[in-house]
Amino acid sequence: MTTAAKIAVIGLGAMGYGMAKSCLRAGHEVWGTDISPDPVERFRAEGGQPGDLKDVAETLDIVVVSVLNADQTSAVLFGPSGVARMMKEGSVVIACATVAPDFARDMASRCNDCGLHYLDAPISGGAAKSAKGQLSIMAAGSEKAFEVASPALDAMAENVFRLGEVGAGSAMKAVNQLLAGVHIAALAEAMTFGMTQGVSPEKFLEVIPQCAGTSWMLENRGPHIAAGDYTPLSQVNIWPKDLGIVLDIARDAKFSAPLTAAALQQFLAAAGMGLGGEDDAAVAKVYARNASLDLPGDD
């Protein structure tokens, strides 16, 4: 039996809510905050601690930052009511957003200046795995940061990869997002191409997962297209952001990434068609429109 830790989770979106619940389930005292009041109320009703973050910040052992991007990460840590300046010496920030490695290093340095440990800890696995405490975390930071963060990491993750110094977690996440985004667009390209040749989405999903052309994303997102169900488990809007981060990093490194660039254009077209809030499998609608195809679910 380990001692209960005091943990705050900042950002109760699809991923953060599951992470906060996983920490609760492990027996910790958990505060949940969000810019929207709804998930905060819901989380308290399900066992979260009451009270304002600023009133308890100096008692916390761990702050998990589960927001959308670098700007939000910077704001919640060092903005006008930033939590980093309120936390006690020796506590740890676990930063989960997809950001550039240089940004992670900058945040770590500023946290260290406040006497805090910093874990560069992007996550992978989706909302369902988040809810079950089965995330993969691509984590990087000092031994001490891992040690202080361990109650939250143990509660939230099935796999914690220890990747080295701060920045290495964000680098691996960028690599994963490059692949994941390209594979979703490739799935959409292949499935709609097949439709022009008489290969139905059902037949595609019966055959391709057993062949060399399969991918994790194909098997996960393919059924959404075949069912015409674009309920957003992961939104189209994620990809202009994440592939944009990848291409920003790549440009700084003078690295030519033509497949990533092509995939980004397809997601941008999807967003431009007004599909930003749909499931990312909706990138298939860009291909379908360009080829005058009717997808499953079209009337």
Place this chain on the structure above:
Amino acid sequence: MTTAAKIAVIGLGAMGYGMAKSCLRAGHEVWGTDISPDPVERFRAEGGQPGDLKDVAETLDIVVVSVLNADQTSAVLFGPSGVARMMKEGSVVIACATVAPDFARDMASRCNDCGLHYLDAPISGGAAKSAKGQLSIMAAGSEKAFEVASPALDAMAENVFRLGEVGAGSAMKAVNQLLAGVHIAALAEAMTFGMTQGVSPEKFLEVIPQCAGTSWMLENRGPHIAAGDYTPLSQVNIWPKDLGIVLDIARDAKFSAPLTAAALQQFLAAAGMGLGGEDDAAVAKVYARNASLDLPGDD
């Protein structure tokens, strides 16, 4: 115990040799032919039948055409010494090359005119699975064609997908090749991008296969790059050909396929660098050269 069938395998390359051996192992009488005498001699030494194809053609039940492309398929069936005009009525041609669906339909029509059945039967799985009789075959044709072909199909394949009328097999194969080619290029793009950010190929292969960014090709070809081993299990030269077929079909269908087009350019650059005979994972060398990176195995 089924009766031994008389089978010829035309084309004893990496795939065809294994298919011929699998038919032998299943107890059939098998003739193997190739433009090169070496694999023919070797196959006879391992139990293949002696004698010229033209002398036995009219006795054959099944001819498996395992050549590189449409031109070679057309030549071995209907060229100056084409086998289709020599085969007996009611026998079957199993055509395994990656070709356009329209070409498959044309070959089937000409074979039918000669009184032959035709199976549009592209294969997937690689040389190792071919040798073990564990291929996946994306097969299309009449019930009767499947029935006559079954001794060879049973011997060569673990999965035989029955996809409908002739053309449907080639269509599914094109879909699979689109994905497989894009995924190999995406692997190379992601692994070399990671190297610019301090992610080593070893670390990449430790983490990504457990994350959403993985693919069958990534797990199969990634180790080749990490080991710097470009022994050609599947050659770079396959991809300008196969992605070219995909894009030809796509253009005819007015289908825009930007990821496939980007991947093709990377394989063309690899071929242009003189790497056409290396393993297809050598497309990573295009990325590495463009980013002034040293890959594993570089001196």
